[in-house]
Amino acid sequence: MPDVDSIRERLETIAEELADLVLEGLRSSIDAGRSDPGPEERRLARARRSVEKAAALLRTDESE
Secondary structure, eight states, X not given: OOOHHHHHHHHHHHHHHHHHHHHHXXXXXXXXXXXXXXXXXXXXXXXXXXXXXXXXXXXOOTTO
């Protein structure tokens, strides 16, 4: 059974993968001549932020 630290690490990896997808989408948009992110990039960016928040909640705080 995974522990909290391993789940946090997996979430951080997922956040990085989502960030990569966002960048890919933005590059494609620029190559296609669009200057703003499309709905897919915005959706992926929101998902990345949510996953980052979840990972942050699972970080151990030494001061507690």
